[in-house]
Amino acid sequence: MQEEPVATDKPPLSPKQVIKYHIKAHYPQEAKKLKNSDNKNSLRIDYKNFIATLEGEGYKFFDIKPKETIRTANQAVNECCRKEYATVILEDVPYNEYLRLIDSKHIGKFVSTNAMVKSVSPIQARPLKTVFECMGCRRQHTIIQETNIQAEPVLCTDCGGKSFQYMAEETVFINKQHLKLEEPLELRKDGTTREFNALIEGDVVDPNNKITPGEVVHIAGIVNNIYNEKNKEFYFLIELNNITKLDKTFQDIKVTDEDKDTIQELVDKPNLMELLKNTVAPTIHGHDEIKEGLVIQLFSGSSGNTATGIHGRTVIHLLMIGDPGIAKSVILKSVSRLSPKGIYINGAAASRAGLMGAAVKDELTGRWTIEAGAIPLADQGIVCIDELDKMPNQKDILALNEPMEQQTVTETKAGLNVTMNARTPILAAANPKFGRFRRNKGIMEQITIPDTTFSRFDLTYAVEDLTNYDEDVKLADHLLTEDLENDKEVVEQELMTKYIAYAKQEFKPKLTTEAKQILSEFYASTRKKAAEDDESKPITPRDLGALKRIALTIARIHLRDYVTAEDATEAIRIYSDSLKTLGLTPETAGELIGDMSKKELKKLAQAEAIVNGYYLDYGDFIPKDAVNDIIGDIKVSCGYDETKAKQVYQDTMINIQNQQE
Numbered sequence: 001m002q003e004e005p006v007a008t009d010k011p012p013l014s015p016k017q018v019i020k021y022h023i024k025a026h027y028p029q030e031a032k033k034l035k036n037s038d039n040k041n042s043l044r045i046d047y048k049n050f051i052a053t054l055e056g057e058g059y060k061f062f063d064i065k066p067k068e069t070i071r072t073a074n075q076a077v078n079e080c081c082r083k084e085y086a087t088v089i090l091e092d093v094p095y096n097e098y099l100r101l102i103d104s105k106h107i108g109k110f111v112s113t114n115a116m117v118k119s120v121s122p123i124q125a126r127p128l129k130t131v132f133e134c135m136g137c138r139r140q141h142t143i144i145q146e147t148n149i150q151a152e153p154v155l156c157t158d159c160g161g162k163s164f165q166y167m168a169e170e171t172v173f174i175n176k177q178h179l180k181l182e183e184p185l186e187l188r189k190d191g192t193t194r195e196f197n198a199l200i201e202g203d204v205v206d207p208n209n210k211i212t213p214g215e216v217v218h219i220a221g222i223v224n225n226i227y228n229e230k231n232k233e234f235y236f237l238i239e240l241n242n243i244t245k246l247d248k249t250f251q252d253i254k255v256t257d258e259d260k261d262t263i264q265e266l267v268d269k270p271n272l273m274e275l276l277k278n279t280v281a282p283t284i285h286g287h288d289e290i291k292e293g294l295v296i297q298l299f300s301g302s303s304g305n306t307a308t309g310i311h312g313r314t315v316i317h318l319l320m321i322g323d324p325g326i327a328k329s330v331i332l333k334s335v336s337r338l339s340p341k342g343i344y345i346n347g348a349a350a351s352r353a354g355l356m357g358a359a360v361k362d363e364l365t366g367r368w369t370i371e372a373g374a375i376p377l378a379d380q381g382i383v384c385i386d387e388l389d390k391m392p393n394q395k396d397i398l399a400l401n402e403p404m405e406q407q408t409v410t411e412t413k414a415g416l417n418v419t420m421n422a423r424t425p426i427l428a429a430a431n432p433k434f435g436r437f438r439r440n441k442g443i444m445e446q447i448t449i450p451d452t453t454f455s456r457f458d459l460t461y462a463v464e465d466l467t468n469y470d471e472d473v474k475l476a477d478h479l480l481t482e483d484l485e486n487d488k489e490v491v492e493q494e495l496m497t498k499y500i501a502y503a504k505q506e507f508k509p510k511l512t513t514e515a516k517q518i519l520s521e522f523y524a525s526t527r528k529k530a531a532e533d534d535e536s537k538p539i540t541p542r543d544l545g546a547l548k549r550i551a552l553t554i555a556r557i558h559l560r561d562y563v564t565a566e567d568a569t570e571a572i573r574i575y576s577d578s579l580k581t582l583g584l585t586p587e588t589a590g591e592l593i594g595d596m597s598k599k600e601l602k603k604l605a606q607a608e609a610i611v612n613g614y615y616l617d618y619g620d621f622i623p624k625d626a627v628n629d630i631i632g633d634i635k636v637s638c639g640y641d642e643t644k645a646k647q648v649y650q651d652t653m654i655n656i657q658n659q660q661e
Contacts, residue, residue: 026046034083048094067222131167132165214420278291280295290461321463332344346386356409373409381424389430511551550575611652
């Protein structure tokens with residue numbers, strides 16, 4: 001008798017079963033920890049293996065129905081781990097789209113891209129499971145809230161009642177945050193970008209590892225659209241499954257052992273500084289003093305300085321003031337490209353809000369958030385501000401004081417108080433007061449930047465477009481050379497970036513006894529000489545801080561752990577060279593912060609005595625003829641010109657009247 005054949009084909013596994021087997025096979029320990037944890041509610045699994053497992057069983061619908069697939073995966077995790085609200089977080093998702101190219105065809109699709117965080121809302125609570133009690137029969141209705149819009153029961157299934165009471169004590173909440181994302185700086189095509197709203201929920205919101213404005217992140221999630229009832233428009237909303245911080249600062253660039261060997265060979269070259277100067281704006285001829293200062297600025301700063309500034313700032317700020325046509329803008333743009341987070345800004349089109357931050361009302365939530373400006377966005381990068389003198393008003397420039405000294409930006413607007421990191425060197429360029437430097441006036445008289453901001457620049461260079469036959473021939477030859485970059489030896493940009501990164505990561509130099517002695521002797525002796533001269537304006541403790549930062553940076557450039565005596569001497573030279581371009585010396589550097597010499601103070605006291613004499617005779621209402629006499633007396637007695645004499649008179653009158661009140 002012939003035996004009946006035994007069936008060998010097994011029924012196909014459902015997607016949920018496939019995912020459950022995948023979890024048990026590859027994540028048994030992680031699943032066990034999740035099962036026993038009261039605080040953890042997610043399982044992180046590798047994206048590629050997850051997709052490969054599904055496709056191996058014939059399921060290739062993730063690209064078509066990602067939301068449904070993730071929902072199924074969540075159900076599988078909950079059944080495996082005996083949880084109720086656990087979710088799957090997909091890790092190492094391959095990059096598949098530029099943020100700026102996301103449009104309506106991506107709605108419902110799973111996208112993976114890089115983005116820069118522009119603003120972050122406070123962590124908020126979102127109801128995940130809500131319970132409502134019928135006011136008629138007291139039956140409780142449980143609703144799982146799958147979207148950001150809270151659903152409520154319509155009718156009681158028992159009594160048909162329509163009135164319900166929300167049971168707050170029975171509600172289960174999860175964390176949520178709204179983000180505003182834009183294209184990372186290095187990926188912006190032609191400098192353009194687009195903004196996108198994003199939502200993170202559950203374990204993706206980590207209070208111990210906060211996402212902050214300015215950070216570059218990798219995101220993976222589903223593109224959705226939200227209808228705004230107020231303005232009757234749809235908005236893109238990326239519901240993120242995962243968000244990961246990326247390495248996008250000098251502190252995080254990976255430097256291999258081979259790179260370190262190449263860098264050391266470069267450092268050992270006798271013409272190291274010449275090579276580095278050539279690498280900064282290689283197409284620009286001359287300006288060696290400025291380029292030297294720019295090299296120092298690029299290597300300044302370290303991860304050791306805190307956002308609170310407790311350890312003092314380590315970044316170096318640099319200002320160029322010069323006639324039009326000396327390539328200031330080209331230099332700024334070249335430097336911005338050497339930093340992973342370099343931002344170039346034209347001051348004429350900038351505002352305080354654009355630089356620091358602004359309070360913005362979110363279109364979707366209706367809540368106010370603080371959007372980071374350029375300086376916090378470039379945290380640990382560099383901000384290059386062209387035409388600083390053209391900013392709309394002096395208050396906008398004065399706003400730079402906090403980030404330049406404290407390394408933070410504090411915004412208090414719309415009931416919010418937010419402090420953002422701003423460990424950002426500032427490179428700025430400006431024109432003189434009259435467009436070009438005037439020979440009949442001192443350079444310091446032609447600078448319009450407020451003293452308190454001006455004094456925060458460690459290195460300031462004034463550059464005049466002077467006529468010099470030999471230099472003009474060299475410049476003309478340089479400009480007319482076809483291949484501008486091959487006429488001098490430079491460091492390749494990639495190597496330069498890695499060199500800066502390696503120096504910042506590994507070398508945090510300290511002052512030696514010899515270096516301290518050289519700097520302190522220079523500071524003390526300079527002030528002593530200044531005290532003996534009636535026309536001097538001595539350097540201040542702020543200048544000593546600048547000298548220390550420059551010396552530390554020179555040691556870092558040479559990959560040293562300690563500042564040598566030679567480094568300290570070189571720092572003094574570089575600092576003095578920058579003062580020389582302003583027509584100043586260390587003995588007169590106090591003019592940078594508006595200090596007055598003993599001789600000037602005597603003149604001012606003499607002028608005030610003249611005004612006081614007339615005030616005693618006339619009081620507040622001094623006749624016009626008498627005013628002219630006052631100004632004439634001040635000009636003769638103090639040697640002031642007409643403009644200065646008028647200004648002293650006006651200031652003195654204001655002071656006298658204020659004292660009378």
